[in-house]
Amino acid sequence: MTDAISLRVLLLAAWAAAANLWLERHVGVGLTDPLSLLGLTSAATVLSYVLDWSLQAEQQERLQALFRGRIRRLIRYLLATPVLVVLYLIGGMAAVTVSAITVIPPTDGQKMAVGVFAAGEGAARASVDMEAGSGPRRLLMATNPFGSDFRISASGFVARTVTLYPLVGLTIDPARDLDPLPTVLFRPTIDARVSLKGGGRLLVFKVTHDGCLFLGRAGADGKAPAFMVGIRRVVPPNLPAIWNLQLTAAQTDDSTRAETILAWTAPTSVAIDSPPSPGDELYAVVRTRADKDKATARLTVGQEPFQDILMSDDLDVVAACKEPT
Numbered sequence: 638m639t640d641a642i643s644l645r646v647l648l649l650a651a652w653a654a655a656a657n658l659w660l661e662r663h664v665g666v667g668l669t670d671p672l673s674l675l676g677l678t679s680a681a682t683v684l685s686y687v688l689d690w691s692l693q694a695e696q697q698e699r700l701q702a703l704f705r706g707r708i709r710r711l712i713r714y715l716l717a718t719p720v721l722v723v724l725y726l727i728g729g730m731a732a733v734t735v736s737a738i739t740v741i742p743p744t745d746g747q748k749m750a751v752g753v754f755a756a757g758e759g760a761a762r763a764s765v766d767m768e769a770g771s772g773p774r775r776l777l778m779a780t781n782p783f784g785s786d787f788r789i790s791a792s793g794f795v796a797r798t799v800t801l802y803p804l805v806g807l808t809i810d811p812a813r814d815l816d817p818l819p820t821v822l823f824r825p826t827i828d829a830r831v832s833l834k835g836g837g838r839l840l841v842f843k844v845t846h847d848g849c850l851f852l853g854r855a856g857a858d859g860k861a862p863a864f865m866v867g868i869r870r871v872v873p874p875n876l877p878a879i880w881n882l883q884l885t886a887a888q889t890d891d892s893t894r895a896e897t898i899l900a901w902t903a904p905t906s907v908a909i910d911s912p913p914s915p916g917d918e919l920y921a922v923v924r925t926r927a928d929k930d931k932a933t934a935r936l937t938v939g940q941e942p943f944q945d946i947l948m949s950d951d952l953d954v955v956a957a958c959k960e961p962t
Contacts, residue, residue, distance in 0.1 A: 645721060652724050655732075663737035663806055665775050733782045733803045737775040738789070741810040742767040749792050749811065753778065756786040756798065773808075793818055793868055795914055817942050818912045820867040821919065824880075824901050824947045827893065829923040829932035836926035839864045841907055842958040844918040844935070849958035852919075853909040863904040866919070867912040872902050873943055883947070913938045920955050923948065930954065 660666055743749050746769050752761040753776055763776040778787065780801050790796040794815035801807050809815075823841075825833060833839070833856070841864075843850040855864055877898050884894040913919060915938050923932040932948040935955070 645718075648721055649724075652721075652728060656728055659728075659732055659804075663735070663775060663777065665773075734779060735777055736780045736801050736803045737777050737806045738763075738787070738799075738801060739806060739808045740765065740767065740774050740776065740791075741808065741812075742771045742773065743769045743812060745769050751792075751811070752790040754788040754790065756788065761790075762787070789815070791815055816915070816940065818868050819915060819938055819940070819942055819944055820865060820870045821913060821936070821938060821944045821946060822872070822901075822904055823864045823866065823921050823934055824945070825863065825923050826932045826948055826950050827889065827897060828950060829948060830897065830900065832923060832925040832929075832931045837923055837931065839907065840922050840924055840958075840960050841866055841909065842920045842955070843913070844920050844955060844958070849920065849955060851958075851961050852913075853907045854960070855905050855907045863901040864907050864921075865904040866907045866909065866921075869906055870943055872904070876945055877902060879945075915940050920953075920958050921946075921948065922954075922958070924960070 738753060740751050748769070749767045750764065751767060751774075752764040754761050762778060765774050765776065767774060778785070778801055780803050782803060784800040784802040786798055786800055788796050788798050789809055791811040794811050794817055797815055799807060799809070823839065825839070829837070836856075838854050838856045840854050841852045843852055852866070880898050880901060881894065884897060889897070917938045919934075919936055919938060921934045922930050924930055930952050932950055933953045934946050934948040935953050936944075936946055938944065
């Protein structure tokens with residue numbers, strides 16, 4: 638009989654320990670959490686002092702006997718075989734069907750929006766806005782014993798598909814685990830810059846199997862600079878020296894060369910709904926005020942964070958790419 642009780646006590650203790658570990662990993666709370674322990678011990682200490690102060694010795698003994706009796710009945714109830722079976726069944730089902738994706742916030746910068754999408758679904762299963770320097774956020778997701786695929790989307794980064802397994806969960810640090818969204822710098826030619834100064838504009842399209850998707854337009858605002866598509870980034874300091882070599886090779890005079898390089902280092906951002914991702918095919922065209930094409934560029938976006946594109950006077954016209962009215 639004693640051996641049977643000891644076995645049941647061990648089974649109950651193992652279940653409680655496993656449940657505590659699961660709660661720590663997937664919910665972020667547990668008995669080893671300092672705040673939780675502080676709350677429990679403080680409450681117990683205050684209650685003990687209150688009872689000692691307010692009750693007489695005989696009343697304290699009766700209360701202790703009542704308390705011990707209820708604790709004894711609770712332990713007997715928890716050690717009953719049906720209760721242990723139910724606890725293990727419920728705990729096992731929860732452990733293999735629910736898991737958490739822990740997202741690490743940015744250390745600096747602006748607020749980051751994170752979304753978790755099930756494979757093949759367009760609506761987010763969970764989303765959260767994270768402030769720089771805030772604590773990690775745990776997103777509980779339904780999974781299965783063999784793992785479930787989810788797509789993690791974070792503002793400023795390329796979305797990534799991950800597999801979430803039960804028990805262990807998954808930790809995502811966007812700065813470490815996700816690739817930054819690329820930035821594309823379009824540099825109009827000198828002739829195109831003249832057209833931009835005269836009221837022209839740059840048009841950007843995404844080329845797909847179904848045709849062209851208009852992304853956005855931008856004017857020169859009298860400066861005729863370069864145009865930046867995607868995440869706003871500082872122009873790498875090595876590029877102006879390369880541009881100087883390109884313009885020198887094209888036999889550009891000193892004044893025009895200096896003016897052009899200064900313009901290219903102060904790009905105008907093209908407002909678009911969603912930044913381009915690696916693998917997207919972009920088509921950009923400088924169009925004059927009289928709707929004549931002056932320079933074009935067509936490229937497949939790569940993995941590099943900053944991509945420098947010099948537009949060409951050899952017009953690559955994509956018939957399906959039409960500017961919306």
